[in-house]
Amino acid sequence: MSAPVTAETPVRRPLPVRPEVLAPAGDWECAKAAIENGADAIYFGLERFNARMRAKNFTVADLPKLMEFLHRRGVRGYVTFNVLVFADELGAAEDYLRAIIAAGVDAAIVQDVGICRMIRAISPDFPIHTSTQMTITSAAGVDFARELGANLVVLARENSIKEIAAINEAQKSLAHPLPLETFVHGALCVAYSGQCLTSESLGGRSANRGECAQACRMPYELVSDGAKVELGDRRYLLSPQDLSGLEVLPDLIHAGVASLKIEGRLKSPEYVANITRVYRRAVDAAMAQVEPALRSGLAPTGNNTFDPAAARYDLEMGFSRGLYTGWFRGINNQELAHARFGTKRGVFLGEVARVGRDHVALKLVASLKPGDGLVFDAGRPDEKEEGGRVYQVDERNGETVLRFGQGDIDFSRVRPGNLVWKTNDPELDRRVRQSYEGDQIRHRRPLHLEVHGHAGGPLTLLARDDDGHVTKAESATPLEVAQKQPLSTERLRDQLGRLGGTPFELGTIENRLEGAVILAVSELNDLRRRLVADLDAQRAAPKRWTMTTTRIANRKLQDDPQPVAADPELIVVIRHLSQLEAAWAAGARTLYAEFEDPKKYREAVVRFRELRGSDSSATLWVAAPRIFKPGEDWILKQVLSCEADGYLVRNYDHLQWFAGRRRRGDFSLNVANPLTAEYFINHHGLERVTASYDLNVAQLEALLQGAPAAWFDITLHQHMPMFHMEHCVFCAFLSEGTDYRNCGRPCDKHDVRLRDRVGAEHLLRADAGCRNTVYNSRAQTGAEFADRLFALGARSFRIEFLNESADELQRTVGRYRQLLRGEITGAELWREFKLINQLGVTRGQLEATPQVIRRKG
Structure with missing residues (x-):
């Protein structure tokens, strides 16, 4: 009989894998910003076949140079091939894929089932990551990806942590379970990726082809049984708050997420640097808490030096429509979309209390300093809003008085009760830019060393990085018996750890020298330089994936013509x-x-x-x-x-x-x-x-x-079924409930439509899983x-x-x-x-x- 579990019983959990931090890169500067701020990998698109055609993107010709740059820094690079590919494009798609594979790219992120098949026919070992556009939400979806030859699955954003853990649990008996990736930060699509036909329906611009027109960020009116529902200033009914998994990061790690993906290939280098840095530090802090504790069989305790409040500030200032954990904690339709705006805000500062001739007064709930930018939110973000840089900040009688540059603000358009948001912090911008500008290497990867030798023989130095590259060098002169100051671990660490100007920092060092020996400092320096140069050359070499020469796109699917039925x-x-x-x-x-x-x-x-x-x-x-x-x-x-x-x-x-x-x-x-x-x-x-x-x-x-x-x-x-979404508009705006358990089922009682800006009323329906579909009003x-x-x-x-x-x-x-x-x-x-x-x-x-x-x- 096992011992009873008490509050003091150590909680034993499997040791989680350190997840990679995966950052977006719309161009070279964004790639550099991601690298210098700790990204383990970046994902980027090329000039065709990617779901962010409005980004600057890279070209096929950039690939060799880009991959060499990434690999020298110990960073993986994934190409987004995450669109549907049409029949008359298969030849061009194959050419692209062959160039991608030949350039040593680390993986392709793929939506199209046919393209997965094409990749496997071209190369048996080139990694495939199935895109979130493939709408994989369950263990059966992971099995489907495995059959296609995938190496990693990007889950739908709508999966909760509980569901992610269940999907991983379903794979535990397999010899080779597929790693799972999930979006952890950024703009949250209201519709299931791969299932949104809105842009296509309204104007022939397919989201499945990288041309989303962001109709979810537009205002709508709610019409129930023919009458408009008064919702005050809530008009952005389909615009979720931005996703932030910072609060639940340890839970994601324990659920077995292998890759944490940051959205933002259309964002600036400053955004990429800022968000990547926050998640790099958050992951490192979480793993520092988890690893030692779990290795000893205890639940993690102790102090985390990571400052979540400061990190949230940085995230909000980077880009924010409001930050929320999305569906990670389950469904809460009252919180997912506040519906007040669909544009960038920032840090909330408070409400306007008074408006003077040349100033406004409010009670600040967050920090503000001269030079910061702000906007006054009157609840009409689609109209011109007042805002500008703060010139003076004065504390008076428990409130803060703000003054601006002459003529910057039309105070007649600012009202008591307006919300105030900080939209820009020049000091943060400066700090972020300093993290990646110039040629200085700022983020370094561990270099692990082993030192061997004995008196009369050479000193042998072995080095390896975390990507599996290994090299060895021997001293030109033999080790001598040390009369004083032998090569202790501390002396070796001091001399061999001088890695400034390289992409490395000293990690572990194992001193296996026999006896008290010594070697000239110049020899140690030479060994260090040779090892670093050899590792750098190894890392710069393109990965060699297997590739067939047989063309795939032109093969016949059927040799004999099939009989065609006479009648339709x-x-x-x-x-x-x-x-x-x-x-x-x-x-x-x-x-x-x-x-x-x-x-x-x-x-x-x-x-x-x-x-x-x-x-x-x-x-x-x-x-x-x-x-x-x-x-x-x-x-x-x-x-x-x-x-x-x-x-x-x-x-x-x-x-x-x-x-x-x-x-x-x-x-x-x-x-x-x-x-x-x-x-x-x-x-x-x-x-x-x-x-x-x-x-x-x-x-x-x-x-x-x-x-x-x-x-x-x-x-x-x-x-046309336009939006298909986990977000339940019925629940969010016709009830006070959070989900099907307490909403009162307004979907069963009312005919509900969304009226757009040109007056079209699009029918809203809910299915058995409470997922909503918005249908185009026009057949x-x-x-x-x-x-x-x-x-x-x-x-x-x-x-x-x-x-x-x-x-x-x-x-x-x-x-x-x-x-x-x-x-x-x-x-x-x-x-x-x-x-x-x-x-x-x-x-x-x-x-x-x-x-x-x-x-x-």
């Missing part, structure tokens, strides 16, 4: 049980159902079987929620229990849960090229996959020319392109409905059936729908020439 199949997607009979009456014989409440699937299946009678060719397929996270098995069990004819696979867990049943892939799998399609069709056994909504008609034609058209469902008509059609797609062999076409009435659904289905029979043209259908639908129908993402997006500024 019209697939009707319904989202209400009441739409089922209307779809059947309109002639639809293949239905996909996506209901908010999966309990209703059983009723739908029963009714559908009554309608079809003996017609076994008619089928009803059902969809589970797009996202699965640990602990949500109950939802999938409900979906399975309906015993539908087939199931839509929308994420990696569905591949496992629906195995052995008829399965088709939904749009959320992001199938944009033949390599991705083939993987889901041939490796996972899906009957068909839905072509990505990121494809315009030219790209869709390239896909159908590069793979059998019979593999694909093509969506011709829909309300869109690709009817005009149906003939072109039909000519390429496409035969399976989807039309999707949202809240349409039975009459509207039947009319729409009827006209699309006529279109596919050739009885009307796409142009006729388009013109007719434009007349009968007051909101109009846009040509949608299939249009080759995108619209101009409406965006802030």
Whole structure:
């Protein structure tokens, strides 16, 4: 019988791995800022195929020089290849990948399944890091990445620490568990990465192609049951506070996170230096607490010299829309998005108490000094705000009086009650710039030494760095017996530790000299210089990854042409049980159902079987929620229990849960090229996959020319699902609850829409996991392109409905059936729908020439 656990019992935990600090780099100066402030690795994009096309980025030609620079400093470099790649781009993508591998890059961060396959076909050993754009939220997602040959998984930002620990726990029995990476700081996307179609929907600028227009940072009005909900100055309903994992860093380390990623490839070098320095020090302080304690079997105690308050100040001044732990501690919809602004603020200083002719007075809640910049927040950040540099700070009768340069502030626009934010601290900026400007090496990596020898023989010095490079040097003259001042460990440390001007600092030193011996100082200096030079040369050499010469992009996926069905199949997607009979009456014989409440699937299946009678060719397929996270098995069990004819696979867990049943892939799998399609069709056994909504008609034609058209469902008509998010707008703004347990379920009671700045009202829906989807108010059609797609062999076409009435659904289905029979043209259908639908129908993402997006500024 084991001893009882008491408060005094030592808490034994597995020793956590020191996580890498991974910093962003939009250009050379940012790379240097990251290195000098302690980054273990940086990630950066090239001029194509990366999700931050607005950053300066590097070029393929920069890679050899950049990687040599990074490796000399003991820093790893990862290229972001984190976009969907279209069929007609695969050749260019392969050329890029070969150049990346040849340059000795440490890994590629990849979104596209087909690109993962291409990398593995080109090189069996080049590391793949699956991007957060791959929407991996569970252990099944990690398994999927492992099958693709990935070496590390970047989890979705929405995973909590508890969920991260559970995902790691699920891997503990594996011989080679995949390391997990998570974003720890920076701008927090409100939508799941890889699942946001907002920029694409509003203007053809795909977030999956690095062209996000940040519609989440714009103001919206909340409309419930047709009436505007008064929310005061809360208008930025989809703009989360910025992520900061500083408070929960020890918990992330204990959960087994291997890499802590800082967002910010569009940010300045000052930002990169500042944030990297804070997290470098925080990780070092956390590990200093953890490692000695855990090695002795005790829970960590003692003092941490790291100053969290000072660190938070630096983070807020770097860039802040408010700092919050995001989803790390679980879901709290009241705190995630304060909704007051979607722009940079900084450190909160207090509220304006009085406004004078040439000054303002307030009670300061944070430090302020002359020269600092501030802004007065009247709750209308989309309008011009008053602000400027403080000229004078006076303490009077318990309040602080602030004065500014003449004419800098229009005091008539400042009101008592305005919030005041410090937006700039020149002293901090100066300190940050000093950390990386110039040629001085500031951040050094440990150099570990072993010293061997005996009198009459040479002194042998072995050196190694933390990346596994090892070198050896021997003295030209033999060791002599020391009459005085032998080479003690202290003397060796003093002489061999003189590493100024090099990227090294002395780490451990093992003195294995036999007896009291001595060697000339000049010889010790020469040994040190030779070792450093040899290690530097080793580190500068490019990594040699295996690479095949066989071209991948041009290979045929299918030698024999597949027979094409003569008649097209019209697939009707319904989202209400009441739409089922209307779809059947309109002639639809293949239905996909996506209901908010999966309990209703059983009723739908029963009714559908009554309608079809003996017609076994008619089928009803059902969809589970797009996202699965640990602990949500109950939802999938409900979906399975309906015993539908087939199931839509929308994420990696569905591949496992629906195995052995008829399965088709939904749009959320992001199938944009033949390599991705083939993987889901041939490796996972899906009957068909839905072509990505990121494809315009030219790209869709390239896909159908590069793979059998019979593999694909093509969506011709829909309300585009724009934001898909963990953030619950219903809970946040129509209740006082924090999540589903105490919100009162307003999603079940109200018709809710988000009204944008041009007056469009976008429908908001919640699924069984309480995740919200915002649907475009305007339906869109690709009817005009149906003939072109039909000519390429496409035969399976989807039309999707949202809240349409039975009459509207039947009319729409009827006209699309006529279109596919050739009885009307796409142009006729388009013109007719434009007349009968007051909101109009846009040509949608299939249009080759995108619209101009409406965006802030």
